[in-house]
Amino acid sequence: MSLTQSERGNVSGYEVVHASREFRTLRRHLGSFVVPAIVLFLGWYFLYVILAAFAPGFMRITVAGEVNIGLCFGALQFVSTFVITIVYRRWARRRLDPQADRLRQRLEVGRKH
Amino acid sequence: MTAAGSIAAGVVGTPAVNIAIFAFFVLATLIIAVSAAGQNRTATDYYAGGRAFTGPQNGIAIGGDYLSAASFLGIAGIIALNGYDGFLYSIGFLVGWLLVLLLVAGPLRNTGRYTTADVLDLRLKATPVRAAAAVSTLTVSLFYLLAQMAGAGSLVSLLLGVRSSQGQDLTLAVVGLLMIFYVLVGGMKGTTWVQIVKAVLLLTCAAVTTFWVMARAGFSLSALLRHAAAASPAGQAVLGPGLLYGVNTVSKFNFISLSLALVLGVAGLPHVLMRLYTVPNAREARRSVVWTISLVGLFYLFTLVLGYGAMWLVGASQIEAAPGKDNSAVPLLAYNLGGTLLLGIVAAVAFATILAVVAGLTITASASFAHDVYSGVLRRGEADPGQEVRVARVTAVVIGTVAVIGGIYAKDVDVAFLVALAFAIAASANLPSILYSLFWPRFTARGALWSIYGGLISSVGLIIFSPVVSGHPSAAGGAVPSLIGDPHINFAFFPLDNPGIVSIPLAFFLGWLGSVTDLHPVDPARFARMQVRALTGVGAERSSRS
Numbered sequence: 001m002s003l004t005q006s007e008r009g010n011v012s013g014y015e016v017v018h019a020s021r022e023f024r025t026l027r028r029h030l031g032s033f034v035v036p037a038i039v040l041f042l043g044w045y046f047l048y049v050i051l052a053a054f055a056p057g058f059m060r061i062t063v064a065g066e067v068n069i070g071l072c073f074g075a076l077q078f079v080s081t082f083v084i085t086i087v088y089r090r091w092a093r094r095r096l097d098p099q100a101d102r103l104r105q106r107l108e109v110g111r112k113h
Numbered sequence: 114m115t116a117a118g119s120i121a122a123g124v125v126g127t128p129a130v131n132i133a134i135f136a137f138f139v140l141a142t143l144i145i146a147v148s149a150a151g152q153n154r155t156a157t158d159y160y161a162g163g164r165a166f167t168g169p170q171n172g173i174a175i176g177g178d179y180l181s182a183a184s185f186l187g188i189a190g191i192i193a194l195n196g197y198d199g200f201l202y203s204i205g206f207l208v209g210w211l212l213v214l215l216l217v218a219g220p221l222r223n224t225g226r227y228t229t230a231d232v233l234d235l236r237l238k239a240t241p242v243r244a245a246a247a248v249s250t251l252t253v254s255l256f257y258l259l260a261q262m263a264g265a266g267s268l269v270s271l272l273l274g275v276r277s278s279q280g281q282d283l284t285l286a287v288v289g290l291l292m293i294f295y296v297l298v299g300g301m302k303g304t305t306w307v308q309i310v311k312a313v314l315l316l317t318c319a320a321v322t323t324f325w326v327m328a329r330a331g332f333s334l335s336a337l338l339r340h341a342a343a344a345s346p347a348g349q350a351v352l353g354p355g356l357l358y359g360v361n362t363v364s365k366f367n368f369i370s371l372s373l374a375l376v377l378g379v380a381g382l383p384h385v386l387m388r389l390y391t392v393p394n395a396r397e398a399r400r401s402v403v404w405t406i407s408l409v410g411l412f413y414l415f416t417l418v419l420g421y422g423a424m425w426l427v428g429a430s431q432i433e434a435a436p437g438k439d440n441s442a443v444p445l446l447a448y449n450l451g452g453t454l455l456l457g458i459v460a461a462v463a464f465a466t467i468l469a470v471v472a473g474l475t476i477t478a479s480a481s482f483a484h485d486v487y488s489g490v491l492r493r494g495e496a497d498p499g500q501e502v503r504v505a506r507v508t509a510v511v512i513g514t515v516a517v518i519g520g521i522y523a524k525d526v527d528v529a530f531l532v533a534l535a536f537a538i539a540a541s542a543n544l545p546s547i548l549y550s551l552f553w554p555r556f557t558a559r560g561a562l563w564s565i566y567g568g569l570i571s572s573v574g575l576i577i578f579s580p581v582v583s584g585h586p587s588a589a590g591g592a593v594p595s596l597i598g599d600p601h602i603n604f605a606f607f608p609l610d611n612p613g614i615v616s617i618p619l620a621f622f623l624g625w626l627g628s629v630t631d632l633h634p635v636d637p638a639r640f641a642r643m644q645v646r647a648l649t650g651v652g653a654e655r656s657s658r659s
Contacts, residue, residue, distance in 0.1 A: 018641035026648060034215045042376070045208050049372040052201060052354040053365040059197075060353035065335025066342070070197055070353050077204045078410055084211055085406045092399065104649040 017107060026099045033091055037084055044080055048073055127453050128274040134457035135273070138465050139291065142307050146299035149306035156498045157654075159505065160227040160480045161390040162301040164656040168397040170309060172404020175388050177308030177466075178473040179405065180315060180412055181257075182264030182440070185463055187529025188413075189446075190439025192420020194429055196341075196351025198358050199420055201368070202529055203413035205375025210409065212380040214402045219395035220551050220647035221386060226654050228477075229386050229547060230485040236550040236643045239558035240490055245565040247485035249542035250383040252569060253535055254478040255515065257384070258471060260531035262288065262520025265467045267437025267528075271444055272460045282521050288468065289517035295472040296479065296509045301391060304472045311462075311469040316408065318462045319415040322443075325450045326422035334418075341421040344428055351424065367609045371533055374613030378536025381543035384470075384477040393656035422446055440528055471516065479508035533611060534576055541568030541616040545624045551647055553628075554640045560628030568620030575612035580605045 017023050052059055052070065059070030157163055166174070184206065191199030225231035230246035262285060269275055269284040295304055330337035338352055345351045358368035379385065389398045423432065423442040426449045435441040447459035483505035488496035496504075523531065545564045549556040576582060583605040607615075628635075646652050 014642035014645045015638050017645050023645065023648075027644070030648065037215055038212070041208065041211050045204075045376055046372070048204070049201070049369060053358065053368050056353055056355040056359050065333070066338035066352060067335055068352060071200075071338075074200050074204055077208060078414065081208055081211060081406065082410060085214060085403055088214060089399070089403050097396065100649045103645075104651050107645070107649065107651045 013107075017103065022099070022103055026096070026103060029095060029099065033088065033095075037088065041080060041084055045077065048077055128272070130453050131272045131457045131460060134461045135464055138461040139468075142310065142465060142468060143291075143294070145306050145310055146295045146303035150299045150303040154499075156227070156484070156502055158302065159300040159502045160387075160476070160484065162305050164391060164393055164654065166305060166391045166397075168392055168400025169404050171305070171388060171392045171397070171401040173312045173408060174305045174308040174391075175385060175401055175405040176408035176412070177310075177312030177315070177469050178388055179382075179385055179409060180312065180466065181470040181528075181532065182261055182268070182463060182467045183529040183532035184412065184416065185315065185319070185466055186264055186268070186440040186443055187532065188416045189420040189423060190432070190442040191357070191529055192417065193423035193427070193432055193442035193446075194439050195357040196345070196347065196421075196424070197354050198356055198368075199529075200417055201354070201358075201372065202375065202533070203416055205372050206379070207406070207410050207413050209376045209379030210402065210406045212377065213385070214399065214406065216551070217380045217386070217547065218389055218398045218402045219650075221547070222389045222392070222395045222398035223650045223653045224551075224643060224647050225390060227387065227390055227484050228481050229383060229543060230481065230489065233546055233550050233561055234489070235646075236556070236639055237558045237561055238639070239561070240493070242546075242558050242561045242565070243485050243489045245562055246543075246546070247481045247490070249538070249565050249569050250481040250485075251478055252573065253381070253383055253539045253543065254474045254481070255512075255519070256535035256538060257382075257532060258474045258478075258512070258516040259519040259523050260528050260535060261467050261471050261474070262516050263523040263531060264440055264528040265464070265471075266520055266523075267440045268444065268460060268463055268467070270436045271441045272456070285517050285520045288471070288520075289513040291468055292471040292475055292516075293510055293513040295468070296475045296513075297506050299472075301476055304469075304476050305388075305391060307465075307472060308469045311465045312408065314462050315466055316412055318459055319412055319419065322422075322447060322450065322455075322459065323415040323418045326418050326426070326446070329422075329426070329450075337418065337421055337425065341425040344425045346429060363608050366614065367611060370537075370609050370611040370614035373617055374533060374537035374540050374611050377540035377544055377613070377617055379539075381539035381547065382536070383481065383539070383543065384473045387477045387480065388473070390654070394653060395650050419443055419446060426450070475509050475512050475516075478512050479505040482508040530610075534581070537576075537611050537613040537616065538569065538572045540613060541572040541620045542566075543568075544617075545621045549624050549628070550643065552644075554637065555628050555635050556624070556640075557628045557631040557633060557635060559631040559633070560624045560626075563627030564620050564624030567623035568616055571619050572612045572616035575607045575609075575616060578604055578606045579610055579612065580608070581610050 060068050062068045063072055188199050188202045191202065221232060224235050230243045233242050233246050265288045266281055266285055270281050275281050275284055295307055330340060342349050342351055347356055350356050358364045392398050392401055423446040427442060427445045432439060432442045432445060435445060444456055444460050448456035483501050487504045488494060488501045542565050545568060546561045549560065583603055
């Protein structure tokens with residue numbers, strides 16, 4: 001797919017930003033949080049799924065009264081989801097947003113000229 | 114009349130009371146839709162509510178859009194009959210939201226206008242890709258709609274005492290008319306307010322019922338579990354995994370396939386993703402998802418108590434005997450606890466739930482057809498926006514009609530199960546191309562087409578050749594009733610009920626293969642623009658209020 005001339009002019013401005021150090025830092029920061037978080041929660045989730053499928057005996061071991069490991073494990077999936085959500089929200093507000101804002105302002109100023 | 118007597122007669126509670134509460138709720142939501150609608154003149158108003166909702170408002174609305182009859186009636190029903198295995202649905206339905214939060218919400222809001230096809234178009238600028246994205250959006254939405262209509266059918270037959278087949282079909286037609294009305298009159302704004310009100314009602318209702326069950330059990334989870342296991346014919350087995358999915362190796366893989374579809378499907382659901390365009394910017398989109406996760410998580414904790422509560426207080430045999438089977442576990446539980454009044458309220462909330470979700474699905478499907486197929490493909494992006502909205506309205510009517518007809522055929526299938534199939538199609542056909550176009554520099558239009566059509570055809574194809582559709586000799590583990598009842602008509606070449614474990618990796622693989630073998634050179638400028646816009650929000654669509 002080729003671009004039209006005017007699109008080309010418009011797009012190449014993005015290429016400059018895309019190659020800039022600030023943008024690469026932003027992307028690296030995002031990746032350094034998001035990638036481990038995804039690996040962690042998917043790994044944790046599939047560990048649970050595989051235990052539920054192939055180790056039901058383990059999941060049935062009771063912990064307190066009728067509450068067994070399976071229920072605790074399931075509840076911990078809720079806990080991990082809430083924790084990742086809260087941590088990510090705080091991190092994004094403090095670390096990610098200021099960087100993204102600076103880049104956006106620069107780009108928007110650049111566009112007006 | 115005693116509870117048992119009335120259930121044997123196929124009706125629970127007093128139909129007159131139920132009808133009165135239903136009518137009240139329907140009237141209230143209609144008033145909300147009409148008064149919230151305001152002016153729905155521009156495409157941005159109609160599709161995205163002017164992008165003027167706040168993060169919390171939208172987060173609650175997404176909860177209202179997402180927590181469907183599958184969650185309220187379906188999951189609790191599966192827990193009530195099969196115990197722990199139903200809980201696995203709740204977990205997958207929740208955990209999948211992290212993918213939306215971490216990868217999709219902000220970038221999608223920054224790079225699209227109304228539909229996910231917009232995002233692919235920005236990156237690949239190829240009309241066939243837009244058409245493919247629209248086809249998969251429409252397919253997922255229709256599957257999801259079918260599930261909701263099935264839920265509506267069984268609910269209505271249980272509560273209104275409508276037992277004749279024509280009577281049920283008529284009530285489905287009424288549901289269809291209502292949803293068309295919300296969407297035509299209310300647009301995205303009206304639909305959003307209906308979803309917000311419904312989410313609050315649903316959560317309150319589930320919280321009250323949960324509290325009630327826990328009070329009966331002396332606020333001891335252990336006691337609740339003990340009573341439930343004692344009441345169940347399966348005994349202690351209901352407290353651990355395996356009753357539904359642990360029967361044999363096939364059913365275990367069935368379960369893994371289902372889990373994969375649930376966790377990856379959320380981020381591919383078009384009606385959820387479209388709601389991200391109703392807020393002013395990516396930050397509010399992220400805030401929306403945080404609110405949704407809190408709301409949805411809380412709700413799924415309630416369903417666990419509701420399910421075991423129904424197992425204990427209602428009992429498997431009564432649930433099995435009721436019209437609508439597992440889908441009626443929660444209404445029966447409400448009747449057991451609070452009599453006619455609570456039953457009426459719970460049922461009306463469940464009904465409002467279905468209406469809000471079908472309205473959201475209808476607006477998504479109609480937007481996809483009008484914006485992507487009509488305007489993007491047929492008119493090559495040069496349609497008049499007013500004309501596009503008119504096309505969207507006509508499409509909404511068509512989709513409503515199709516959903517009613519489909520619902521008539523799917524009345525007795527478990528709702529959560531049908532929704533899980535929609536998740537599998539969403540994860541296969543939508544998710545790979547969204548992720549690739551946002552994050553993979555070498556992704557090409559050919560890769561997108563291979564991935565979308567490959568995912569769509571393989572997931573739908575495997576469902577058709579699975580025990581879900583085909584007749585099959587004996588019930589395998591985790592089996593559901595198939596669409597074809599005759600066991601001799603057996604074309605179940607694929608042994609699993611859920612296609613996810615095959616179709617999702619296949620769609621990712623095809624997206625990769627189609628791209629790396631594509632001879633057209635990749636234009637790095639498009640990816641640069643895509644990523645800069647996705648991460649910084651430059652050039653994102655603005656709110657009509659700013």
